[in-house]
Amino acid sequence: MIRVVLVEPEGEYNIGFVARLCKNFLVDELYIVNPRANISEAFRFSAGGREILEKAKIVNTFDKAINDVDIKIATSSIADNNGDILRKSIRPWEILPLIQGKKIALIFGRESVGLTREEIFKCDFLLYIPANPSYPVLNLSHAVGIVLYEIWKNRELLTNPQTSTISDQSIKLIDKYTEILYKLLKRSDDDYKMYIALKRAIIKGVKDEEEARVIVHFLRKLYTRIIHNEKEMNNVS
């Protein structure tokens, strides 16, 4: 569940555009904290997002907009450089894994001054959209659009992956052969890492089914070579 929260937005066009974007990228809820602009004027810019704007929840405190969500993501045009929050600073493409099955709020501040430090500290993550360091300040609704697009896109790639089109069968075989190769070499329990690292890297890095099959073939040949040699050695001895 995704909620977009606008904190004290000042421009009616931005409110309207954000409603439209919520429709473009299937956002579940729009909350507006203390709007500083005329919402009825915002409808001029909402186009197909009219219904979302009609249903938008107007609240009078920041807390009321975030109380019932699992994860709160504050946004900033400026990569913040001090305070604990920094350690949790994230980029738009890193959001999706955080939100699976959770109720999240994406929180955008005022056009003029953004979010206050107090507001940011109430959140779990600080999101930063990378842009021209000499002028990174995006207009409010454009920042919203980019964040929503990234979530939509990554979700689509996840359900309908274009990058990883390898079959379950090939994944199983990559797993099988990296594991038995590791078992042949194993000296200590810690060696388990070799198997995990190689398996993961291959599954992540493989381009398509054809490449996957070539790699499985390679791993299988390595295995049979070792086994074959060692059988021969046993026969000799």
Added chain:
Amino acid sequence: MIRVVLVEPEGEYNIGFVARLCKNFLVDELYIVNPRANISEAFRFSAGGREILEKAKIVNTFDKAINDVDIKIATSSIADNNGDILRKSIRPWEILPLIQGKKIALIFGRESVGLTREEIFKCDFLLYIPANPSYPVLNLSHAVGIVLYEIWKNRELLTNPQTSTISDQSIKLIDKYTEILYKLLKRSDDDYKMYIALKRAIIKGVKDEEEARVIVHFLRKLYTRIIHNEKEMNNVS
């Protein structure tokens, strides 16, 4: 070199926002074909992009905006489903590889009706931004923002890769051990594919330097195991 081309834009706010976005994402040139809105009003929305709007080139035909570029990318809210152009339909994250070292134009149509079929056919690619199939139509400047952001982001990841932080040394060792393992198994010239496929998948899929070292260790052990066995066999025979 990136040029943004707006074809007959109708809203002064969109023109202003696009100028600002050009500054946010370091676009080189802004061309406007037959503006249908008052450019002087657009400055109200251009914020830090004022200078880009001042320098924007106003032309009176579509051709004048695209004549001198190498690659022309038309944009559409609707995934077009007929005509040859379809075969070249691309997504925002696929642009970057096309434009390296080239002069490109990103071309955005009218708010009301987009680009004409004739205009689209003059272009080399048709770009489509994935969104809610039941309402995919983005506002003009938000579409511009998303496309420019994707190019900026991928360029940044390319120059400053966060995903691949592995050392040249590790890349060399991955290359070395996949190659010598392949040479041990080689039966025909075609087997070369095994080496290329495994090497590429690992380099692409490996998470960090630590994982890379574990994998190199794994590959080295496989190699020494085979060599060791075969030396012993030779000693025996």
